[in-house]
Amino acid sequence: MDSYDDRGVGGRDGRVAGPDPGAVPTVPDPGAEADPRADPEPSRIPSQSQSQSPVPGTGTGTGGAGPRGDAGSESRSGMAGLSFPYQVAAAVALAVIGLVTCTQLAMVFLHVAPSNTLTKQHGKGVDEWVYPEFEQNWKLFAPNPLQQNVAVHVRAEIAGPDGRRTTPWMNLSGEDGKAIRGNPLPSHVQQNELRRGWDFYLGSHDSQNRANGLRGTLSEQYIRRIVMLRLGEHDYGGTVERIQVRSEVRSVAAPPWSDEKISTKPSYRVLPWWNVTAADLPEGSADPKETDQ
Incomplete structure (x- = not known):
């Protein structure tokens, strides 16, 4: 009976290569990488159409053109998009607004700050800047409790066909109250x-009715115009030559349940x-001198 090695099949010496009886079989390492020379699976082989499609973000492929929105072709926005003269004008305008x-x-x-060195040296300039447009009225946030009723009265000297006469005192504040109720x-x-x-006038005059600054003249003109507007709503049968204004102040009476004694x-x-004068009259009114003639 011939042995296995004596069969004339296969190898260079006419023997079939069999296992070496003395060799130890090796176990493949599961972490080892696959042989790169091995053929890939058919499902992973890219098709011809896929291999020719361009890679996003590159200029290769059938289109040959990169995506729009390239940094070099983006349009500039804001001030950078303006021409140089407009950029200069915008910069100057922003600087002026900031200043x-x-x-x-x-x-x-x-x-609004307490008295200091700057306000003592430049107080007049500060007041000219602030008044009258930016006047601060802190009573809006912390009003004083009403303890007095103040009414403004006026009377006028009328020149008519029968000569001059003086009207009785008219309560202007009372007329405003009737219109509000x-x-x-x-x-x-x-x-x-x-x-x-009236508060404006009191704040710009002393107790002798002398103006304590430029605001005093302005407040007097303001009161005179208000009075002439109110008198213009009444027909006195003549021309208003002179006016006189007064204020009536009464303390608010104590409530009935109070024992406090307050003089009213x-x-x-x-x-x-x-x-x-003509400056005291409403717009469109004639001068009292001309009307009298």
Whole structure:
């Protein structure tokens, strides 16, 4: 019986290569990489159409053109998109706005700040900047309790066909009160014009009715115009030559349940007579001198 090695099949010496009886079989390492020379699976082989498609973000492929939105072709926005002259104009405008804003903040700060070296040296300039447009009224946030009723009265000297005569005192504040009562939406003029005008006058004059600055003249003109507007609503049968204004102040009476004794006797502050000029009349009105003639 021939042995296995004596069969004339296969190898260089006519023997079939069999296992070496003395060799130890090896176990393949599961972590070892696959042989790169091995053929890939058919499902992983890219088709011809896929291999020719361009890679996103590159300029290769059938199209040959890169995506739009390239950094070099993007249009500029904002000030960078303007021409040089417009850029200069915009920069100058922004600089002016910033300078005015900083100046406004500084002036208002100095106006409301306590007295200091800067306000003592430049107080007049600060006041000219602030008044009257940026006047601060802190009573809006912390109003004083109402303890007095203040009414503004006026009387006029009329020149008519029968000579001159003086009208009785007319309560302008009372007329404003009548217009407000029962009105669900009273106007700002009815509520505040006369009251704020009188407060403006008191704050710019001393107890002898002498103006304490430029605001004194302005407040006097304001009161005179308000008075002439109110008198223009009445027909006195002649021309208003002079006017006189006074204030009536009464303390608010104590409530019925209170034992506090408060005098409600009025006190008056009477202003001098003012000659009516053309500047005191409403727009479109004739001069009193011309009307009298």
